[in-house]
Amino acid sequence: MMVAWFKEVIFPSPLELANGKIVKPKRSPMVYVLPIIFVLILISMEITGFDFMVLVNRGYQFFVIIGRMIPPDLGFIPKVIQPMIETIMMSIVGTLVGAFFALPLAFLSSDNIIKNKIFLWVNRFVFSIFRTLPILIIALLAKYVFGLGSFAGTVAIALFTWLIMTKMLYELIETVDMGPFEAVESSGAGRLKAFWVSILPQILGQFISFILYNFEMNVRSASILGYVGAGGIGLLLNEKLGWRQYDKVSTILLTLLVTVYAIETLSRAIRKKLS
Amino acid sequence: MKESILLAYKKRPRAWILNLAIFIFIVLIFIASTPYIPYKGIQEKSISIAYSILYGITQPDFSYFLDFSKGALPYLLLETIAIAFLGTLIGAVFALPFAFLSARNVVPKWMAHVGTFFIAVIRTFPAFVYGLMFIRVTGPGPFTGVLTLAVSGIGMTAKLFTESIEDLDMGIIEGLDASGCTTIQKIRYGIIPQLMSNFLSTTIYRFEINVKNASILGLVGAGGIGYPILAAMGAYRWKDAGTLLFGLIVVILIIDYFSGRLRKKLATGQ
Amino acid sequence: MIEFKNVVKTYPGNVKALQGVSCQIQQGEFVAIIGLSGAGKSTFIRCINQMHTITSGEIIVNDENVTALKGNDLRHFRRKIGMVFQSFNLVKRTTVIKNVLTARVADMSLWKSLLGLYTKEDKILALTALDNVGILDKAYLRADTLSGGQAQRVALARCLAQKPDIILADEPVASLDPLTSQQVMEDFVKINKEFNITVVANMHHVDIAQKYAQRIIGIKAGKIVFDGPSQSLTNDDLTNIYGRSLQHDEIKGLE
Numbered sequence: 001m002m003v004a005w006f007k008e009v010i011f012p013s014p015l016e017l018a019n020g021k022i023v024k025p026k027r028s029p030m031v032y033v034l035p036i037i038f039v040l041i042l043i044s045m046e047i048t049g050f051d052f053m054v055l056v057n058r059g060y061q062f063f064v065i066i067g068r069m070i071p072p073d074l075g076f077i078p079k080v081i082q083p084m085i086e087t088i089m090m091s092i093v094g095t096l097v098g099a100f101f102a103l104p105l106a107f108l109s110s111d112n113i114i115k116n117k118i119f120l121w122v123n124r125f126v127f128s129i130f131r132t133l134p135i136l137i138i139a140l141l142a143k144y145v146f147g148l149g150s151f152a153g154t155v156a157i158a159l160f161t162w163l164i165m166t167k168m169l170y171e172l173i174e175t176v177d178m179g180p181f182e183a184v185e186s187s188g189a190g191r192l193k194a195f196w197v198s199i200l201p202q203i204l205g206q207f208i209s210f211i212l213y214n215f216e217m218n219v220r221s222a223s224i225l226g227y228v229g230a231g232g233i234g235l236l237l238n239e240k241l242g243w244r245q246y247d248k249v250s251t252i253l254l255t256l257l258v259t260v261y262a263i264e265t266l267s268r269a270i271r272k273k274l275s
Numbered sequence: 276m277k278e279s280i281l282l283a284y285k286k287r288p289r290a291w292i293l294n295l296a297i298f299i300f301i302v303l304i305f306i307a308s309t310p311y312i313p314y315k316g317i318q319e320k321s322i323s324i325a326y327s328i329l330y331g332i333t334q335p336d337f338s339y340f341l342d343f344s345k346g347a348l349p350y351l352l353l354e355t356i357a358i359a360f361l362g363t364l365i366g367a368v369f370a371l372p373f374a375f376l377s378a379r380n381v382v383p384k385w386m387a388h389v390g391t392f393f394i395a396v397i398r399t400f401p402a403f404v405y406g407l408m409f410i411r412v413t414g415p416g417p418f419t420g421v422l423t424l425a426v427s428g429i430g431m432t433a434k435l436f437t438e439s440i441e442d443l444d445m446g447i448i449e450g451l452d453a454s455g456c457t458t459i460q461k462i463r464y465g466i467i468p469q470l471m472s473n474f475l476s477t478t479i480y481r482f483e484i485n486v487k488n489a490s491i492l493g494l495v496g497a498g499g500i501g502y503p504i505l506a507a508m509g510a511y512r513w514k515d516a517g518t519l520l521f522g523l524i525v526v527i528l529i530i531d532y533f534s535g536r537l538r539k540k541l542a543t544g545q
Numbered sequence: 546m547i548e549f550k551n552v553v554k555t556y557p558g559n560v561k562a563l564q565g566v567s568c569q570i571q572q573g574e575f576v577a578i579i580g581l582s583g584a585g586k587s588t589f590i591r592c593i594n595q596m597h598t599i600t601s602g603e604i605i606v607n608d609e610n611v612t613a614l615k616g617n618d619l620r621h622f623r624r625k626i627g628m629v630f631q632s633f634n635l636v637k638r639t640t641v642i643k644n645v646l647t648a649r650v651a652d653m654s655l656w657k658s659l660l661g662l663y664t665k666e667d668k669i670l671a672l673t674a675l676d677n678v679g680i681l682d683k684a685y686l687r688a689d690t691l692s693g694g695q696a697q698r699v700a701l702a703r704c705l706a707q708k709p710d711i712i713l714a715d716e717p718v719a720s721l722d723p724l725t726s727q728q729v730m731e732d733f734v735k736i737n738k739e740f741n742i743t744v745v746a747n748m749h750h751v752d753i754a755q756k757y758a759q760r761i762i763g764i765k766a767g768k769i770v771f772d773g774p775s776q777s778l779t780n781d782d783l784t785n786i787y788g789r790s791l792q793h794d795e796i797k798g799l800e
Contacts, residue, residue: 037364041361043357044357044361045361047353048354048357048361048416048498049416050418050421051418054413054418058413061411061412062408062409062411062412064411065408086311086312089304089307089311090312093304093305093308096301096304096305128528129524129528132523133520134488134490134491136490136491136494140505141325144318144321145318145321145324145325146314146317146318147316147318149313149315150313151312151314151315179632179633179635180634180635180644180647182596182630184647186596186626186628187624187648187650187651187707188620188621188622188626189620189647189651190620193650193653193658193659196650196658197646197647201636201639201643202636202638204638220399220401221401223403223404224401224402224403224494234401237401253399253400256399257395257396257399260399279681280672280676280681281669283684284668284672286685287685
């Protein structure tokens with residue numbers, strides 16, 4: 001059954017339509033893509049030491065920790081609230097600051113506004129390099145500059161949001177209707193003013209959506225920030241993991257789950273209202 | 276001046292009141308946040324450290340790139356890609372059932388809610404927590420990295436898969452139904468062509484993210500270039516850290532470029 | 546006064562849009578430009594306010610050599626020239642009044658325009674402009690709720706709020722139905738007469754051009770082949786401008 005199924009997917013048989021026409025499907029690119037992927041899998045398994053038997057024999061160990069997480073230590077919740085608020089504050093401030101600086105940089109990175117190709121190319125290349133830096137590395141660098149604590153974490157969130165949001169924004173700006181921009185420019189306004197009154201109203205709703213989306217992401221990644229000592233709930237999580245108090249770990253994760261869920265619900269409601 | 280114009284002027288909506296309210300609200304949030312985000316000044320050595328890292332990244336030691344022994348830069352990069360590749364594939368395979376079980380046009384609504392909730396739970400665990408859990412199974416090393424990326428990727432991948440499934444054009448399937456197709460044919464001609472490119476695109480996107488996430492794996496010693504970078508930074512070996520980062524950045528830029536082109540191709544269907 | 550002196554415009558790829566155009570347009574005239582699409586009508590209009598730069602020749606507007614203008618001087622010059630487009634070019638997701646007010650930002654300081662601090666005079670000016678085109682009651686509606694004719698009137702009001710000497714109109718009624726076209730054209734005529742504003746408009750339909758403009762300029766392959774009062778335009782002239790007899794829908798936009 002499975003074999004026939006795969007054969008049908010890779011070497012599809014001709015399909016006869018009701019009107020007697022026979023459709024011969026194009027040979028799927030899978031014919032040569034699949035073997036390549038198969039070889040790559042084998043090579044990767046060799047490099048990473050992937051061993052199925054280890055999973056079969058020791059897989060239960062994975063569930064040992066999960067088992068110790070249940071039931072969560074609910075009495076620990078009051079101690080989680082404070083760091084959670086700290087994380088939320090860090091995320092709000094970091095996201096807003098990042099978004100604030102993303103708008104001007106996106107303006108300078110949109111090919112329908114900036115006509116100087118060399119400037120545009122250099123600008124985008126430099127920032128695409130910065131964008132490859134994972135938030136963990138940014139947080140570490142922020143820690144070296146601002147010391148341990150939530151300020152470094154907030155700076156890391158702001159920088160990370162700034163870089164990502166800039167790209168999201170300029171990709172959006174490049175799809176807007178340029179007619180109004182042309183009209184305002186023809187009335188003698190400069191490009192910045194024309195952008196502000198003719199393009200910003202078109203992207204404002206999406207921009208707010210991006211801010212909410214990034215806020216969610218940042219609350220999630222807060223746990224990693226704590227790991228390098230950059231404040232928030234992650235710090236507590238890291239500590240409890242270190243002490244192997246898994247019932248407290250699960251309490252922290254539970255709080256995070258509830259918080260993220262609440263934020264998601266709220267932002268979905270706001271987005272619905274915007275559109 | 277005409278009466279009607281003055282009247283219209285008087286009737287103007289006072290949008291600035293709302294804008295001012297939003298502005299004040301944001302200012303209040305910033306004020307409220309200050310006790311949580313204390314500014315303790317800039318570290319003494321920060322300028323020289325920042326300079327060292329920048330110097331390391333811009334002046335990488337290219338001899339690192341010519342050392343092909345195990346544990347040297349090229350091998351670490353290869354290992355990172357291999358971890359990300361396997362991790363992404365396994366994650367995508369496991370994401371499939373979750374995705375179908377939470378798609379509202381496939382299963383009943385209550386089932387979809389359960390599925391969505393499950394995905395949310397998987398997503399809540401930070402990657403390094405999975406890393407710590409898998410280390411007990413497979414010990415430190417790249418194998419753990421593969422499992423960590425696989426499981427931590429399920430959440431996002433499944434969510435994006437679900438969105439593609441819910442966007443399915445059911446009209447095509449009904450059309451095939453009407454022309455008397457078998458189930459396999461319906462899947463082959465109605466569903467796979469619609470879903471395949473979206474799924475592939477999502478998987479490639481996740482692969483990009485996973486290569487970037489390699490540094491997180493370093494936190495728990497789960498292989499790849501992450502740990503050497505963090506170790507070099509921790510020991511203030513800035514030149515090493517800069518060179519390793521340079522290597523990772525180059526790999527990410529190359530992967531981003533090709534995956535971007537591939538995804539564009541998938542989206543436009545050529 | 547607008548004066549073209551031997552103006553040549555060549556696009557990349559050696560596409561010649563204007564090939565030595567010379568003419569004068571006096572203040573307060575209503576001029577329609579007709580010709581096949583691709584003949585250079587749009588280029589002609591857009592050269593006047595330098596939305597397109599010309600390759601050689603000179604354009605003089607109110608004693609100023611426009612072709613030499615750059616940066617601030619160019620923007621300052623454009624404030625006196627309004628422009629209306631075939632697709633209206635309104636910001637759809639905002640209100641009518643805000644669309645009209647965008648005409649004022651060129652005169653405002655940067656920080657005031659960023660904060661949207663329009664003065665009472667600006668707002669009255671914008672409302673008066675809307676009243677002039679007869680849609681004062683739509684001032685606080687969102688622009689995407691308007692019909693095509695109303696949208697083009699808002700665009701015209703936006704021009705008026707600029708207090709221009711000249712209005713350039715690039716196919717202003719080409720996307721409107723015949724009846725609405727006439728109403729919008731009547732607004733153009735009214736503004737032309739009442740405020741002595743020069744109107745230069747590209748027209749797709751010859752009969753509309755003839756009915757509302759005082760003067761017609763026919764362009765063929767980048768050259769002026771007819772220039773005279775609209776009554777003097779004959780069928781032979783039309784055949785010359787279009788290079789063939791006109792099809793019914795090219796003449797008739799008025800029914």
